[in-house]
Amino acid sequence: xxxxxxxxxxxxxxxxxxxxxxxxxxxxxxxxxxxxxxxxxxxxxxxxxxxxxxxxxxxxxxxxxxxxxxxxxxxxxxxxxx
Numbered sequence: 001x002x003x004x005x006x007x008x009x010x011x012x013x014x015x016x017x018x019x020x021x022x023x024x025x026x027x028x029x030x031x032x033x034x035x036x037x038x039x040x041x042x043x044x045x046x047x048x049x050x051x052x053x054x055x056x057x058x059x060x061x062x063x064x065x066x067x068x069x070x071x072x073x074x075x076x077x078x079x080x081x082x
Contacts, residue, residue: 021045023055027062035059039066 027035045051057063064070072080
């Protein structure tokens with residue numbers, strides 16, 4: 001069973017067929033158990049399928065735990081990179 005609203009549209013499936021996956025922040029809409037599932041899928045895309053994941057994530061802690069490189073913006077201003 002997929003989380004409500006997580007089914008991929010045709011356009012998203014086509015985009016994921018390339019080498020870069022651009023992912024909008026959706027974790028704030030999901031139950032915690034689904035958030036972990038989404039990040040497991042992203043990990044598979046990155047390590048098994050060789051995808052580069054470009055994501056905008058409002059859950060900064062979870063996003064930065066996953067990221068190789070991160071940029072944090074506060075009120076529209078770049079606050080930290082690394």
